[in-house]
Amino acid sequence: MVDWLAKLESLDRRWLYGGTVLVLLVPFVVAIPMPPGGATPATQGLYDRVESCPGDKVVLVDSSWDMGSRAENQAQLECVVRHLCRRRVRFVVTSVGVTKFAPEFAARVIEPIAAKAGYVYGRDWANLGFVEARGGMGAVVDGLCRDLHSVRPTDVKGTPVGELPLLDDVRSIQDVHLVYCITYAPVPEWISFVKGQHGTPVAFGSMSIMSPQYYTYLDSGQLCGMLAGNRGAAEYEALDGHPSLGTRLIMAASFGNCVIIVAALLGNVGAWAVRRRRRAGK
Amino acid sequence: MRRSVVRLITFVGGLYFLLEFLLPERAPAWLGGWKNPLTPWFGTATNVVIVVGTMAFLLGPFNLTRSHVMTLVRKQKGRVYSAAFLVALVVSMVATALKPEDLRTVWTVVYEALFYGVIAAFFASSMALLAFYLVSAAHRALRLSTADSALMLGAAAIILLGQVPAGDWLTCGLPRGLQLRSWSQWILMYPNTAVQRAVLIGACGGAFATGLRHWLGLGTRLE
Numbered sequence: 001m002v003d004w005l006a007k008l009e010s011l012d013r014r015w016l017y018g019g020t021v022l023v024l025l026v027p028f029v030v031a032i033p034m035p036p037g038g039a040t041p042a043t044q045g046l047y048d049r050v051e052s053c054p055g056d057k058v059v060l061v062d063s064s065w066d067m068g069s070r071a072e073n074q075a076q077l078e079c080v081v082r083h084l085c086r087r088r089v090r091f092v093v094t095s096v097g098v099t100k101f102a103p104e105f106a107a108r109v110i111e112p113i114a115a116k117a118g119y120v121y122g123r124d125w126a127n128l129g130f131v132e133a134r135g136g137m138g139a140v141v142d143g144l145c146r147d148l149h150s151v152r153p154t155d156v157k158g159t160p161v162g163e164l165p166l167l168d169d170v171r172s173i174q175d176v177h178l179v180y181c182i183t184y185a186p187v188p189e190w191i192s193f194v195k196g197q198h199g200t201p202v203a204f205g206s207m208s209i210m211s212p213q214y215y216t217y218l219d220s221g222q223l224c225g226m227l228a229g230n231r232g233a234a235e236y237e238a239l240d241g242h243p244s245l246g247t248r249l250i251m252a253a254s255f256g257n258c259v260i261i262v263a264a265l266l267g268n269v270g271a272w273a274v275r276r277r278r279r280a281g282k
Numbered sequence: 283m284r285r286s287v288v289r290l291i292t293f294v295g296g297l298y299f300l301l302e303f304l305l306p307e308r309a310p311a312w313l314g315g316w317k318n319p320l321t322p323w324f325g326t327a328t329n330v331v332i333v334v335g336t337m338a339f340l341l342g343p344f345n346l347t348r349s350h351v352m353t354l355v356r357k358q359k360g361r362v363y364s365a366a367f368l369v370a371l372v373v374s375m376v377a378t379a380l381k382p383e384d385l386r387t388v389w390t391v392v393y394e395a396l397f398y399g400v401i402a403a404f405f406a407s408s409m410a411l412l413a414f415y416l417v418s419a420a421h422r423a424l425r426l427s428t429a430d431s432a433l434m435l436g437a438a439a440i441i442l443l444g445q446v447p448a449g450d451w452l453t454c455g456l457p458r459g460l461q462l463r464s465w466s467q468w469i470l471m472y473p474n475t476a477v478q479r480a481v482l483i484g485a486c487g488g489a490f491a492t493g494l495r496h497w498l499g500l501g502t503r504l505e
C-alpha cells in the first residue's frame with residue numbers, strides 16, 4: 001500500500017493536466033445552480049452605490065482589460081453594465097493606461113447590452129477610448145477628474161466629445177456618482193485622486209488573485225465596493241436577479257480550486273509514503 | 283549640460299505637481315480668497331505628460347523593428363522569427379489603418395482574423411496555461427513539513443474553497459460563523475489586511491524616498 005502511495009509523489013504531470021481539463025469542462029456541460037449564500041459586503045457595497053445613482057449623474061466605468069484577464073473582468077463589466085441599463089443610469093467608459101486593446105473589448109461587451117436596453121450611443125452612454133498614461137497615472141487620473149474634455153477631446157471613434165449630448169452634462173468628476181475601475185489589478189491612483197481629492201466614491205473589479213491587496217481600502221472605506229473575480233460577478237448577478245457569465249465561470253473556478261487542493265493532497269500523501277518507506281529502510 | 287537640463291525639467295515638473303496638489307484651489311477668505319495660480323495650467327501639464335509618455339511608447343516598436351531588420355540584413359540566427367515579426371507588424375498596421383469604422387471590408391476581416399483569431403487566442407491561451415502550472419505546482423511544491431507550512435496550507439485551502447461555491451456546498455449545513463466563506467472573509471479582512479497595510483507602508487516609504495531622489499537628482503545617473 002505504502003509503495004503504491006509513494007508513486008503519487010512522482011505522478012506524471014499529464015495525469016494532472018488531463019484531470020484538470022476534464023474537471024473544468026463539467027460546469028460547461030452540466031448546469032449547476034449557484035448555492036444561496038448572499039453577497040459579501042464588498043459586492044453589496046458596489047450594488048448599493050449603483051442603486052442609489054440619481055438621474056442627473058453618471059457612472060464612469062474604466063474598463064482596462066483585454067484577453068489576458070477576460071476570464072474574470074468580462075463578467076464584472078457585463079453584470080454592472082446590465083444593472084446600469086436596468087436602472088436607466090447613463091455611463092461613460094474610459095480605458096486609462098493599462099492596455100490599448102481595452103476599448104475594443106469593452107465595446108464588444110457593452111454594445112449588445114446597451115442596444116437591448118434601448119440605450120442610444122452619445123445620449124445614454126459613450127466610449128471615450130484609450131487614454132495613454134505612461135507619463136504618470138496620477139496626473140492623467142487627476143486630469144480626468146478636473147476636465148474630462150481636455151484629457152479626452154474625442155471618443156473612441158474620433159467624434160469630438162462636444163458633439164455627444166451626454167458629455168455636455170459630464171465635464172468633471174463632480175458630475176460622476178461612482179467610478180468603477182475594472183482591470184487585472186486596479187491602480188491606487190483612482191483612490192488617491194478620485195476619492196481622496198474629489199470625494200467621489202470608487203469601486204474596483206479585479207482578478208481574484210489580486211483582490212487581497214484591496215481589502216485594506218475596503219476596510220478603511222476608501223473603496224465603496226469591489227467585485228473580486230468571478231465570485232464577485234456571480235454575487236452581483238444574483239443580487240441583480242440575472243445569473244449569467246459570472247455564475248457559469250465561478251462554477252468552473254470552483255471545480256478548478258478543488259483540483260488544486262486534490263493535487264496538493266496527492267503530493268503530500270505521496271511525500272509521506274516516500275518518507276515512511278525511507279524510514280523502513282526500503 | 284544635458285544632465286543639468288534633464289534634472290531641471292524633472293525638478294520643475296515635480297515641484298509643479300507637488301504644489302498644485304498641496305495648495306487648495308481657492309485660499310480661505312481670511313487669506314484673500316485668491317485662486318491657485320497653478321491650477322489653470324494643469325490641463326496643459328497633463329497633456330505634456332501624455333505626449334511624453336506616448337513618445338516613450340513609440341521607442342519600443344522603433345527599437346524592435348531596427349533590431350529585427352538588422353537580424354535579417356546580417357542573416358543572423360533566428361532570422362525566420364524576425365521576418366515573421368516584421369510581416370505581422372506591417373500587416374497589423376495596414377489592416378488597422380485601412381479598416382473603416384462603419385463599413386465591413388476585406389480589411390475588417392483581416393483585422394479581426396489577426397486581432398481575435400491570433401493575438402487574443404495566443405494571449406488567452408498563455409494565461410490559461412497558468413491553471414495547469416498551478417495544479418502542477420500544488421502537487422510538487424505545497425508540502426506539509428513544518429508548522430509554518432501547515433498554517434499556510436490551511437489558510438490557502440480555506441481561501442480556495444471559501445471564495446468559490448464549493449465551500450458553500452461543503453459547509454452550508456453549519457452555522458454561518460463556521461462556514462468556509464465566513465472563515466475566508468475573516469482571513470481576508472483581518473490578517474490579510476494587516477499584512478497588506480504593513481507592506482504598503484514599507485513600499486510607500488521606499489517609493490517616497492526614490493521619488494525624492496529622482497526629483498532632486500540625487501544619485502541618479504543621467505547619461
